[in-house]
Each structure stands twice: as structure tokens, then as C-alpha cells.
Amino acid sequence: MNIRICGTGSAIPSKRVTNDDLSKIMDTSDEWISTRTGIRARHLAETETTTSLAVTASQRALENAGVQAEEIDLIIAATATSDYVVPTLSCEVQRELGASHAVAFDLGAACSGFLFALSTAQAYIASGMYKNALVIGAEVLSKLMDWSDRSTCVLFGDGAGAVVVKADENAAFESVQGSDGAKGMVLACKNRPVVNPYHDDQEAYSHLSMDGQEVFRFAVRTVPVAIRQVLDKAGIAEDEVKYFVLHQANLRIIEAVAKRLGVPMEKFPTNMQECGNVSAASVPILLDEINRKGMIQRGDRLVLAGFGAGLTWGAAVLNW
Numbered sequence: 001m002n003i004r005i006c007g008t009g010s011a012i013p014s015k016r017v018t019n020d021d022l023s024k025i026m027d028t029s030d031e032w033i034s035t036r037t038g039i040r041a042r043h044l045a046e047t048e049t050t051t052s053l054a055v056t057a058s059q060r061a062l063e064n065a066g067v068q069a070e071e072i073d074l075i076i077a078a079t080a081t082s083d084y085v086v087p088t089l090s091c092e093v094q095r096e097l098g099a100s101h102a103v104a105f106d107l108g109a110a111c112s113g114f115l116f117a118l119s120t121a122q123a124y125i126a127s128g129m130y131k132n133a134l135v136i137g138a139e140v141l142s143k144l145m146d147w148s149d150r151s152t153c154v155l156f157g158d159g160a161g162a163v164v165v166k167a168d169e170n171a172a173f174e175s176v177q178g179s180d181g182a183k184g185m186v187l188a189c190k191n192r193p194v195v196n197p198y199h200d201d202q203e204a205y206s207h208l209s210m211d212g213q214e215v216f217r218f219a220v221r222t223v224p225v226a227i228r229q230v231l232d233k234a235g236i237a238e239d240e241v242k243y244f245v246l247h248q249a250n251l252r253i254i255e256a257v258a259k260r261l262g263v264p265m266e267k268f269p270t271n272m273q274e275c276g277n278v279s280a281a282s283v284p285i286l287l288d289e290i291n292r293k294g295m296i297q298r299g300d301r302l303v304l305a306g307f308g309a310g311l312t313w314g315a316a317v318l319n320w
């Protein structure tokens with residue numbers, strides 16, 4: 001038994017911030033950002049929250065799938081930026097949707113989170129435990145940024161994407177995943193400091209820090225290997241794939257991956273130009289975009305891939 005994606009949805013904040021807008025509040029330029037990353041704008045939360053974005057994306061995915069919230073028996077939300085430490089984002093979404101028959105939990109794997117969540121849903125559904133799952137990637141990364149650090153804050157955006165997956169004996173799904181905790185500090189953000197009656201770390205809240213060149217090297221080396229591995233596992237060739245939907249960190253990373261795989265860039269849809277890097281939300285937001293544009297038909301083969309902090313990476317091949 002495998003999973004089939006039967007509906008997609010997404011939500012991004014209404015506040016659109018261009019590179020030129022940022023250049024008015026920090027020492028940067030559209031030329032610097034767009035030539036190095038492809039990013040031209042991002043949407044940043046004002047009144048929206050991680051929960052509200054995830055709920056809207058999920059409602060749109062359910063509607064697109066023609067599935068009622070009560071039919072969902074599993075909700076997995078991939079996020080590093082939930083509104084509460086507890087309750088989890090997935091439980092917040094469950095309440096707002098009225099998905100009263102679902103078990104709900106969050107999963108943390110940074111920019112690979114959506115891929116890991118999808119594979120987790122596949123494993124549960126293949127085991128026979130659940131039949132209909134809602135898989136979400138949602139982030140408000142703007143709250144983790146040091147807005148005085150121009151080398152990181154210009155890269156990220158806020159948003160959410162969701163898919164509804166169903167058990168389908170005719171569906172095809174294969175995935176590979178990997179982690180390298182030894183390189184964890186190249187992309188890091190510390191949680192709260194320890195402050196209790198016996199100890200006080202005296203630390204300020206931490207922001208996201210990144211060794212950009214190390215992350216670039218990691219992505220360009222690891223992602224093509226993971227994609228080849230998952231295609232081998234599924235027994236299909238690169239040219240049988242309609243689209244490669246990759247985590248939208250950086251256009252230059254995607255171009256390098258395409259070149260290493262020998263696949264033309266036309267097969268790599270992108271939206272980091274408008275959304276920036278939305279971490280766990282980037283793959284499902286892009287998937288929703290190409291679905292709603294009518295770019296994918298039932299039966300098309302897709303490769304999805306995520307990579308990021310941890311370090312972590314994951315790739316999946318599926319039939320639409």
C-alpha cells in the first residue's frame with residue numbers, strides 16, 4: 001500500500017517585501033540578493049501566525065482533495081517555528097479544522113521536514129494504521145532572524161503548504177533520507193536558555209546563524225546523490241520524471257543540482273523568486289502552485305527533495 005497525494009493547499013502572508021524594500025532598511029541591494037540567490041521578494045507575517053497559515057493551507061488542501069476534516073486520521077506538521085512549544089502546531093490545526101478523529105504530532109527536520117513528514121505518513125499508511133493523512137510544512141522564519149544580519153535575514157520568508165494523502169494500492173512511492181549531525185552547527189538556532197532558581201545562562205534569545213558557503217557545498221554534493229538513489233530504488237530514469245520539486249533555498253543550488261543530474265532547468269519549477277526560502281513549507285507551497293496551474297496530471301512522476309539544517313536531506317519519487 002502506498003500514498004497518493006490527492007489535494008494541495010498553501011498560504012502566504014499578505015505583506016510582500018521586495019529586495020528594494022529591504023535595501024531601504026539595511027545595507028543590501030536587489031543586485032546582491034538576486035544574483036546570488038534568485039530571490040526577489042518574500043512574504044513576511046504581520047497578523048498571520050504559523051498556525052493561521054497552516055490552517056488556511058490545510059483547509060485549501062482538504063477542499064482541493066474533496067476530503068472532509070473528520071475523514072483525516074493522521075496530521076503531521078513539519079515546522080521549526082510553531083507558535084507554542086506546547087501544544088504542537090499539528091494539534092492547533094486539528095482543533096481549528098475540527099479533525100476530531102486524527103492523531104496529530106509535529107516533526108522537526110528543518111528544510112527537509114516536509115519530505116520526512118511525507119515519508120512518515122507513507123510508513124504509517126503502508127503499515128495499515130491510518131488511511132488519510134494531512135501533511136503540513138509551515139514556518140514563520142522571520143521570527144528567528146537577526147534583522148541586523150544581512151547575510152541571513154534577506155534569504156527567508158514565511159508561509160505554509162499542505163497536502164492530503166490517501167492510501168492507494170495503485171500508487172507508487174519511494175523515498176530516501178539522511179542526516180549528518182556532525183555538521184549541525186553550519187545552520188543553527190539555539191532554543192531558550194536555561195533559567196531556573198539554580199542556574200541562569202544569562203543568554204539573550206538566539207537567532208539563526210549560517211555558514212552559507214558550507215551549506216551551499218553540502219546541498220550541491222548531497223541532493224543529486226539522494227535523487228539518484230531514490231530513482232534507482234524506484235527503477236526509473238531521470239527522463240521519466242515530469243518535474244523535480246526541490247526545496248527553494250537558492251536558485252544557484254537548483255541550477256547546480258540540475259547540471260549534475262544532466263536534467264534541463266525547465267523540469268525544475270521554482271518560486272524562491274517570490275517566496276524566498278520558506279524552509280519546511282517551500283516544497284508543499286511549490287507543489288500547490290504547479291498543481292493549481294494545471295502543470296501536473298494524474299500519473300505524472302514527480303521527484304521531491306528537501307535539504308537543510310541538521311544537517312538533513314530527503315528525496316521521494318511518486319506518481320501524481
Ligand code: ACO
Nearest residue numbers: 028029032036111150151154212213215216249250307308
Ligand atoms: N547584501 C549585500 N552584501 C552582503 C549581504 C547582503 N544581503 N550579505 C552578505 N554580504 C556581503 C558580505 O558581508 C561579504 O562582504 P565582504 O566581502 O566585504 O566581507 C560579501 O557580501 C560576500 O559574502 P559571502 O557570505 O562570502 O557571500 P557568498 O557569495 O557566499 O553568498 C550566500 C552568500 C548567498 C548565502 C551563499 O553562500 C549561498 O548561496 N549559500 C547557500 C546557503 C543557503 O541558501 N542557505 C539558505 C538556508 S539553508 C537551506 O535552506 C538549506
